[in-house]
Amino acid sequence: MRTEKVMGSGQKKESLAAEVRSLFVSNIRDYAMYIALAVIFLIFTITTKGLFISSRNLINLVNQTGYVAVLAIGMTLILIIKHIDLSIGFVAGFLGAVAAILLSNGWNVWLVIPTVLACGVLVGVYQGFLVTKIQVPAFVTTLAGMFMFRGLLSMVTAGTGTIIVRDRVFLQLSNGYIPDLPWGANFDFHLLTMLVGIGLVAAMIFSQVRHRQSLIRYQFKTNSPTIFAVKQVALSVIIMVITWIMASYRGIPWTAVIVTVVLLIYNFVLTKTRFGRHVYAIGGNAEAAELSGIKVNRVTFLVFSSMGLMAALAGMLYTSRLASATPTAGLGFELDAIASSYIGGVSVGGGVGRVTNTIIGALVIMSLTNGMNLLGVDISFQYVVKGAIFVLAVAFDITTRKRAKA
Amino acid sequence: MTKDYILEMRNITKEFPGVKALDGVTFEVQRGEIHCLVGENGAGKSTLMKVLSGVYPHGSYDGEIVLSGETQAFRHISDSERQGIAIIYQELALFPELPIYENIYVGHEIMKGYVIDWNEIKVEAAKLLKRVGLNIDPNTKIKDLGVGQQQLVEIAKALSKQVDLLILDEPTAALNEEDSANLLDLLRELKSQGVTCILISHKLKEIVAVADTITVLRDGTVVTSLDARERKVSEQEIIKHMVGREIENIYPARDVTVGDVAFEVKDWTVVDPASGREILHNVNLNVRKGEVVGLAGLMGAGRTELALSLFGNVPGYDIRSGEMTLNGKRMAFKHPADAIENGMAYVTEDRKGNGLVLIQDVKFNITLPALEKLVDRVVVDDNEEIKVANDYRESFDIRTQSVAVKVNTLSGGNQQKTSLAKWLFAEPSVLILDEPTRGIDVGAKFEIYSLMNQLVAEGISIIMISSELLEVIGMSDRIYIMSEGTITGEIDAKDATEEKIMAMATKTVEEAV
Numbered sequence: 001m002r003t004e005k006v007m008g009s010g011q012k013k014e015s016l017a018a019e020v021r022s023l024f025v026s027n028i029r030d031y032a033m034y035i036a037l038a039v040i041f042l043i044f045t046i047t048t049k050g051l052f053i054s055s056r057n058l059i060n061l062v063n064q065t066g067y068v069a070v071l072a073i074g075m076t077l078i079l080i081i082k083h084i085d086l087s088i089g090f091v092a093g094f095l096g097a098v099a100a101i102l103l104s105n106g107w108n109v110w111l112v113i114p115t116v117l118a119c120g121v122l123v124g125v126y127q128g129f130l131v132t133k134i135q136v137p138a139f140v141t142t143l144a145g146m147f148m149f150r151g152l153l154s155m156v157t158a159g160t161g162t163i164i165v166r167d168r169v170f171l172q173l174s175n176g177y178i179p180d181l182p183w184g185a186n187f188d189f190h191l192l193t194m195l196v197g198i199g200l201v202a203a204m205i206f207s208q209v210r211h212r213q214s215l216i217r218y219q220f221k222t223n224s225p226t227i228f229a230v231k232q233v234a235l236s237v238i239i240m241v242i243t244w245i246m247a248s249y250r251g252i253p254w255t256a257v258i259v260t261v262v263l264l265i266y267n268f269v270l271t272k273t274r275f276g277r278h279v280y281a282i283g284g285n286a287e288a289a290e291l292s293g294i295k296v297n298r299v300t301f302l303v304f305s306s307m308g309l310m311a312a313l314a315g316m317l318y319t320s321r322l323a324s325a326t327p328t329a330g331l332g333f334e335l336d337a338i339a340s341s342y343i344g345g346v347s348v349g350g351g352v353g354r355v356t357n358t359i360i361g362a363l364v365i366m367s368l369t370n371g372m373n374l375l376g377v378d379i380s381f382q383y384v385v386k387g388a389i390f391v392l393a394v395a396f397d398i399t400t401r402k403r404a405k406a
Numbered sequence: 407m408t409k410d411y412i413l414e415m416r417n418i419t420k421e422f423p424g425v426k427a428l429d430g431v432t433f434e435v436q437r438g439e440i441h442c443l444v445g446e447n448g449a450g451k452s453t454l455m456k457v458l459s460g461v462y463p464h465g466s467y468d469g470e471i472v473l474s475g476e477t478q479a480f481r482h483i484s485d486s487e488r489q490g491i492a493i494i495y496q497e498l499a500l501f502p503e504l505p506i507y508e509n510i511y512v513g514h515e516i517m518k519g520y521v522i523d524w525n526e527i528k529v530e531a532a533k534l535l536k537r538v539g540l541n542i543d544p545n546t547k548i549k550d551l552g553v554g555q556q557q558l559v560e561i562a563k564a565l566s567k568q569v570d571l572l573i574l575d576e577p578t579a580a581l582n583e584e585d586s587a588n589l590l591d592l593l594r595e596l597k598s599q600g601v602t603c604i605l606i607s608h609k610l611k612e613i614v615a616v617a618d619t620i621t622v623l624r625d626g627t628v629v630t631s632l633d634a635r636e637r638k639v640s641e642q643e644i645i646k647h648m649v650g651r652e653i654e655n656i657y658p659a660r661d662v663t664v665g666d667v668a669f670e671v672k673d674w675t676v677v678d679p680a681s682g683r684e685i686l687h688n689v690n691l692n693v694r695k696g697e698v699v700g701l702a703g704l705m706g707a708g709r710t711e712l713a714l715s716l717f718g719n720v721p722g723y724d725i726r727s728g729e730m731t732l733n734g735k736r737m738a739f740k741h742p743a744d745a746i747e748n749g750m751a752y753v754t755e756d757r758k759g760n761g762l763v764l765i766q767d768v769k770f771n772i773t774l775p776a777l778e779k780l781v782d783r784v785v786v787d788d789n790e791e792i793k794v795a796n797d798y799r800e801s802f803d804i805r806t807q808s809v810a811v812k813v814n815t816l817s818g819g820n821q822q823k824t825s826l827a828k829w830l831f832a833e834p835s836v837l838i839l840d841e842p843t844r845g846i847d848v849g850a851k852f853e854i855y856s857l858m859n860q861l862v863a864e865g866i867s868i869i870m871i872s873s874e875l876l877e878v879i880g881m882s883d884r885i886y887i888m889s890e891g892t893i894t895g896e897i898d899a900k901d902a903t904e905e906k907i908m909a910m911a912t913k914t915v916e917e918a919v
Contacts, residue, residue: 218792220810272785274777281774284763290720291752291760292775292828293743351765 074310087145093330124308197243554585700882819850
């Protein structure tokens with residue numbers, strides 16, 4: 001069984017139980033997150049008598065998570081390079097309001113979206129400039145940004161109060177679903193959604209098998225075939241269940257499509273490109289990165305710009321979802337985004353983190369919000385619960401890392 | 407005659423998952439002696455000291471520790487400190503922004519009722535500084551001291567705790583020859599005052615000079631314990647025990663024909679904008695193809711600053727005048743990226759601080775400076791990366807389970823080889839090595855030297871900054887000596903002696919006095 005060879009050591013074939021145990025111990029950080037998510041789902045399903053797990057609510061959860069997920073993806077990069085961005089909540093709120101204003105002034109939606117995204121990049125460029133060229137600490141730069149954009153949001157909404165958005169395309173962003181195929185009417189589920197789900201499973205298995213083959217080729221440690229198969233089946237089942245939930249309702253929400261595209265792009269950039277390597281190198285040791293020829297300032301600048309872009313996108317998703325821009329939009333978004341990243345395993349010490357896990361972190365945070373809303377929990381108490389979960393997650397993260405080191 | 411042992415560690419066995427770091431080690435130290443502990447990296451010296459000091463608490467190892475006849479069970483460093491044991495680590499634990507006196511008494515301040523008695527502390531600190539031979543105002547901040555002086559403050563701090571057994575882990579690794587000599591004198595002085603010392607060091611010359619007893623560790627066991635009072639122990643003998651074989655010549659010979667000038671610096675004058683001080687003054691040097699040029703000098707002579715200012719000027723110095731020529735072309739690097747692109751590489755003196763990304767694996771580190779070589783359109787080719795890293799692992803003999811192992815788990819020597827591999831992957835024509843063998847063991851040193859020979863044979867030019875004079879003499883073709891930011895001498899390695907180099911390295915210092 002050459003697939004079970006452990007590099008450089010003459011270890012015998014592990015028993016299945018032993019392998020499961022070692023797999024669990026070495027990945028406890030990731031598994032804990034999934035288990036936490038499962039527990040949250042279970043508790044809310046029971047306490048809401050099944051309401052939480054209903055198709056309608058889960059779709060709602062996806063739409064709710066959208067803007068936080070997008071912010072958290074941008075924030076993950078910021079945190080990996082050991083910076084922080086406190087401004088993004090009100091940047092998102094402000095840019096969402098800008099979108100609403102432009103739309104109500106009769107701008108075409110296809111012009112509004114790129115314009116607002118460009119504004120987001122500009123905000124990122126401004127903050128990135130302060131952080132890299134002037135060397136103002138990110139904490140200060142973005143705290144100042146928080147003040148300013150909060151003020152700007154109040155200013156633009158001062159005359160009218162809440163700005164209602166009526167553009168149908170724009171409203172689709174966070175409330176619409178992908179259209180079905182022409183002959184989908186013959187089925188009592190959303191055909192295209194099912195096909196996408198099946199395609200995803202096929203793509204996942206294909207890429208996992210290829211990855212495993214390359215590991216074997218280089219004689220790196222791999223899981224036994226049994227474990228590998230179980231993992232693939234389990235993941236496939238999860239994907240198909242989610243697909244079915246969406247297909248039996250109204251199909252895939254546009255928010256899910258947008259978040260997935262953003263996620264795929266960021267994941268690709270972080271794991272496959274030079275830029276991604278540079279981000280991790282800077283987070284791991286900025287001085288060594290600089291001396292290795294990495295232009296730390298330039299990378300930092302780009303990371304802040306991308307954060308601005310994500311804030312603009314999040315702002316529009318949120319405005320679309322509420323069908324209006326409000327004077328308080330964006331309040332506390334940055335906290336949800338930071339919490340999502342840390343719950344998703346971004347290291348407090350920098351240099352470690354994955355956007356795919358950050359999405360799970362965002363789901364944890366938003367499931368809590370969603371579930372507690374269903375239960376009618378007071379908003380003040382919700383903050384207490386979220387804060388507690390957040391600090392627990394980071395404490396757990398730090399303890400497991402310490403143990404891994406010893 | 408029964409010997410008076412201050413410390414007896416009997417049958418110490420300490421296991422980590424998968425490795426036996428110490429295997430039945432018995433280590434006995436007599437009262438009032440200087441006991442040197444030597445061994446290659448990974449031989450178990452640091453582990454043994456951590457067991458002794460309670461970093462690894464009682465119960466996490468087998469065996470027993472007897473201190474002045476009493477069995478001890480330390481659960482924490484504070485337990486061993488209370489029994490008069492103090493350890494000074496290689497990485498100093500001082501507060502740079504605090505004055506000397508506060509650093510000495512931090513954690514055990516002298517109290518008057520509920521408040522700290524600063525006056526008493528200052529008086530006592532001044533006495534301690536005198537005892538360690540440091541004639542400096544105790545109000546001076548640590549950041550204004552040199553490394554050698556900081557080391558002395560650490561010792562003063564240990565003495566303030568009424569230490570009986572002082573353990574020094576590589577105290578001279580970061581020191582120049584003069585400071586090292588001072589430190590060794592101090593150890594002898596402390597010995598005469600009844601303090602027992604355990605000295606861990608890779609510098610065999612010092613060990614031979616100062617040791618009463620030498621214990622050699624190899625692979626977690628005691629190979630031998632030599633009594634240096636009865637007879638003189640030679641360096642060769644220690645090396646033989648350390649590596650288990652005899653290394654004939656520490657500096658391998660090479661036969662390389664030196665070519666044309668590959669890299670030249672003229673009238674290089676640099677000012678540190680923070681202090682406005684001129685840190686480099688009219689530096690002129692060159693290195694030829696296939697040549698190893700040594701850059702000797704005391705700590706603070708400006709050698710690292712020179713390297714950094716040439717290699718893309720990361721510290722942001724103000725380069726007032728001068729020009730550099732690389733392979734016939736005039737250059738001005740704005741960033742290390744430019745330097746790398748034009749065939750220059752700089753292996754830092756501080757591999758943990760600014761050399762390697764410790765939380766990443768071996769392959770990540772090796773490919774970092776020249777990642778574009780692995781990029782196919784925009785994607786980094788992971789498979790090619792593994793192949794490249796494995797090639798270096800084999801050719802440099804980087805001892806690791808696989809290239810996917812995190813660098814912070816490797817020993818110092820293997821980290822240094824990873825550092826070198828990283829820079830050779832960038833295919834430099836001029837390679838600056840800053841203290842390439844600091845803190846690594848004899849065996850790994852020999853491997854690094856052999857690699858250097860191989861590189862110059864391939865036509866690379868090497869500038870080697872080193873504070874170990876024998877290394878500079880042994881490995882260089884030509885040697886420049888720096889002092890206070892200027893080149894004070896140039897000498898052919900064949901004619902070089904330690905005395906000649908030291909004379910030039912202290913030249914302007916004496917003139918300034």
